[in-house]
Amino acid sequence: MSESALLVLSGQGTSIALERVPHGLPLWRHFGALIQNTAEVWPLAGMRPLPPNALDGDPALDVLPTHGLGWFGQPALLGSRDHGEDWAQQFELTAVEQSGAGLQLSLQDKVAGLSLTLRYAIDAASDVLTTSVEIQNLGSTPFRLDWLAAATVPLPPEASQVIGLAGRWTLEFQQSRERLGVATWKRESRRGRNAHDSFPGVIVGSTLADDDGAVWGAQLAWSGNHTMLIEPLTDGRRQLQLGEWFAPGEVVLAPNERYRTPDAHLTFSAAGLNGMSANFHRFVRSAVLRWPGGTMAPRPVHLNTWEAVYFQHDIEGLKALASAGAEVGVERFVLDDGWFHRRDNDKAALGDWWPDERKYPQGLKPLTDHVRSLGLQFGLWVEPEMINPDSELYRAHPDWALRMAGRPLVIGRNQLVLDISRPEVTQYLFEKLDALLREYPIAYFKWDMNRDLATAALGADHRGRAAYRRHSLALYGLLARIREAHPSVEIESCSSGGARVDTAILRHTQRVWTSDCNDALSRISIQSGFLRFLPPEIMGAHIGPAHSHTTGRTHSLAFRASVAMFGHLGLELDVRELDAAARSELAAWIASYKAWRDVVHNGRIRQGTQGGLSWLQATAEDGNAALYGLYRRHEEIERYTPGLRLHGLDPARRYGVQALHLPPVPHSQSTTALLQSLADGSLVLSGAQLRDIGLPLPPLPPESAVVIGLRALP
Ligand code: GLA
Numbered sequence: 001m002s003e004s005a006l007l008v009l010s011g012q013g014t015s016i017a018l019e020r021v022p023h024g025l026p027l028w029r030h031f032g033a034l035i036q037n038t039a040e041v042w043p044l045a046g047m048r049p050l051p052p053n054a055l056d057g058d059p060a061l062d063v064l065p066t067h068g069l070g071w072f073g074q075p076a077l078l079g080s081r082d083h084g085e086d087w088a089q090q091f092e093l094t095a096v097e098q099s100g101a102g103l104q105l106s107l108q109d110k111v112a113g114l115s116l117t118l119r120y121a122i123d124a125a126s127d128v129l130t131t132s133v134e135i136q137n138l139g140s141t142p143f144r145l146d147w148l149a150a151a152t153v154p155l156p157p158e159a160s161q162v163i164g165l166a167g168r169w170t171l172e173f174q175q176s177r178e179r180l181g182v183a184t185w186k187r188e189s190r191r192g193r194n195a196h197d198s199f200p201g202v203i204v205g206s207t208l209a210d211d212d213g214a215v216w217g218a219q220l221a222w223s224g225n226h227t228m229l230i231e232p233l234t235d236g237r238r239q240l241q242l243g244e245w246f247a248p249g250e251v252v253l254a255p256n257e258r259y260r261t262p263d264a265h266l267t268f269s270a271a272g273l274n275g276m277s278a279n280f281h282r283f284v285r286s287a288v289l290r291w292p293g294g295t296m297a298p299r300p301v302h303l304n305t306w307e308a309v310y311f312q313h314d315i316e317g318l319k320a321l322a323s324a325g326a327e328v329g330v331e332r333f334v335l336d337d338g339w340f341h342r343r344d345n346d347k348a349a350l351g352d353w354w355p356d357e358r359k360y361p362q363g364l365k366p367l368t369d370h371v372r373s374l375g376l377q378f379g380l381w382v383e384p385e386m387i388n389p390d391s392e393l394y395r396a397h398p399d400w401a402l403r404m405a406g407r408p409l410v411i412g413r414n415q416l417v418l419d420i421s422r423p424e425v426t427q428y429l430f431e432k433l434d435a436l437l438r439e440y441p442i443a444y445f446k447w448d449m450n451r452d453l454a455t456a457a458l459g460a461d462h463r464g465r466a467a468y469r470r471h472s473l474a475l476y477g478l479l480a481r482i483r484e485a486h487p488s489v490e491i492e493s494c495s496s497g498g499a500r501v502d503t504a505i506l507r508h509t510q511r512v513w514t515s516d517c518n519d520a521l522s523r524i525s526i527q528s529g530f531l532r533f534l535p536p537e538i539m540g541a542h543i544g545p546a547h548s549h550t551t552g553r554t555h556s557l558a559f560r561a562s563v564a565m566f567g568h569l570g571l572e573l574d575v576r577e578l579d580a581a582a583r584s585e586l587a588a589w590i591a592s593y594k595a596w597r598d599v600v601h602n603g604r605i606r607q608g609t610q611g612g613l614s615w616l617q618a619t620a621e622d623g624n625a626a627l628y629g630l631y632r633r634h635e636e637i638e639r640y641t642p643g644l645r646l647h648g649l650d651p652a653r654r655y656g657v658q659a660l661h662l663p664p665v666p667h668s669q670s671t672t673a674l675l676q677s678l679a680d681g682s683l684v685l686s687g688a689q690l691r692d693i694g695l696p697l698p699p700l701p702p703e704s705a706v707v708i709g710l711r712a713l714p
Pocket of ligand 1: 306336337381448494495496497513516
């Protein structure tokens with residue numbers, strides 16, 4: 001096809017191609033593998049014979065399909081005015097601007113009085129395509145917007161398998177594989193956060209294999225409600241749309257007003273699921289995360305007080321906990337819930353962000369002094385968006401909570417949600433947090449959000465409109481304001497675990513709390529789903545108590561540590577209770593994490609499963625080192641653990657291979673010299689051997705793990 005008829009954007013391994021047509025909007029021709037020769041892309045317009053019983057000019061998928069004039073699939077835009085026919089739209093292309101890897105299309109519908117700006121950009125380093133759409137109401141009456149897809153892209157017929165992420169509290173990021181059929185596949189969140197049950201990301205492919213085959217991934221940069229859908233088209237392809245879900249009447253554009261969708265990030269890889277994840281990880285690392293000072297410092301080992309003491313804060317006990325943590329290698333002490341004014345349980349006090357005068361008669365200083373004297377950073381838990389009806393703040397400002405006229409208050413965990421879109425509310429929160437940051441050496445906030453939104457805002461001009469969208473925008477504004485005033489502070493996004501994890505909140509935060517579940521067995525699948533989209537250095541991963549508080553299962557320290565060390569490591573157990581042997585074992589695991597975090601947090605992640613085994617491999621970008629974690633989730637009938645092949649190493653180099661720990665095996669088994677050498681570090685294998693023959697593995701009883709480090713020999 002002639003260059004002028006085709007609009008192409010390419011990265012290193014992916015391209016999108018749009019076909020310009022004489023009338024109407026550019027048609028979608030391609031989103032997938034790199035187009036080497038644009039002349040080989042045949043034109044769709046004029047090549048599609050009109051099937052019987054179709055409207056004349058049966059439209060193909062264009063960049064922004066709209067309803068009313070012949071497109072019967074899912075529209076990318078839905079909206080209307082009180083009177084008239086503007087629910088049916090037909091846009092024309094008014095301008096095209098292309099510069100390097102960016103493309104901007106301007107569209108206008110003079111009859112409906114609407115204009116649109118579509119933006120596409122491919123980040124060449126990661127092959128991630130970012131798209132967004134902006135609409136402006138050019139009419140003289142309000143335009144009610146019901147849906148505007150941030151991305152509308154085609155998928156080829158062979159992309160017939162989908163992975164969506166489902167879950168619940170303490171079991172987030174569960175990958176559910178389904179076959180796409182004639183029905184529309186759709187996942188939504190209407191909880192005001194992306195929620196435990198619906199991370200805003202989806203994966204599509206033909207086989208969805210670990211390392212081979214075409215895979216498309218998409219994620220929406222938005223922390224509120226969302227819709228993701230995949231709809232079969234009449235020509236055998238499918239369209240994928242992602243965008244913000246609106247409550248009825250939530251977005252009404254006044255004359256001239258604009259709405260811009262969140263960004264959608266999409267990627268294609270010919271190297272299977274792990275290729276797709278590598279693209280996303282590279283993109284998040286380079287284009288999303290904003291570290292204090294510009295670069296990521298080594299991710300410090302946390303000690304979080306929650307499962308160690310819950311609400312029982314006693315200053316001497318906490319000092320002893322910090323000291324015990326420091327002795328085993330902890331680097332940041334995070335004081336969780338329970339520290340502020342009359343907070344003895346989860347029934348009261350949210351909103352009153354000053355230290356509890358009974359538990360901390362001299363404020364937090366004696367504790368922060370102690371923590372700092374140990375050489376540890378200090379972090380503090382807050383949940384600013386929330387208010388308990390039993391709080392000083394509520395008694396002073398009951399009208400600051402979101403509520404609906406004539407309806408009962410919708411309570412969750414005894415709390416209501418503040419209307420943070422009101423400037424006086426964010427001003428109050430900013431002042432309280434700013435005062436804490438000024439008074440204490442706080443390096444880190446754990447910023448929690450523990451309930452779904454279910455409410456509207458009545459105040460001022462909101463007139464009872466749903467508050468979801470405004471809430472997310474106000475949250476980003478408040479986070480940005482705090483980081484601007486205190487650029488060195490890091491913030492963790494927590495939402496009863498991983499209910500608010502996305503690439504928008506990650507522009508303001510440096511870690512997410514993946515799940516309230518610290519059970520290592522559950523964590524294997526939780527972390528696997530997470531790592532499909534986001535890199536390990538921001539994935540909070542804690543070694544919890546031996547007896548899990550959320551599942552009741554009991555696991556060895558080695559198993560818990562083996563799973564946690566592939567994220568941003570923390571402890572969430574009472575170190576004071578451990579005996580000397582357990583403390584020294586814990587200290588050894590923390591030392592291993594410190595020795596390997598550079599590889600895990602900057603490296604390329606591969607993951608996979610094989611029967612009852614799951615594995616993770618982090619490989620340094622230069623191929624000089626790799627850390628390999630193998631987990632046996634349940635037993636199988638095979639007598640031997642199969643050797644596993646490692647990719648990504650230099651085939652010509654030789655690697656020293658050493659297990660950080662080998663699990664004890666019930667009933668004595670004889671061991672081989674090979675396994676002995678794995679344990680003592682004398683095993684040397686070439687990259688080619690590791691790739692083609694594999695790594696010999698020890699026997700693994702159920703719910704045990706082995707972690708193996710490989711370093712290239714000089
Ligand atoms: C949420 C968080 C936990 C903990 C508690 C405190 O559940 O996810 O980690 O901070 O709140 O109340």
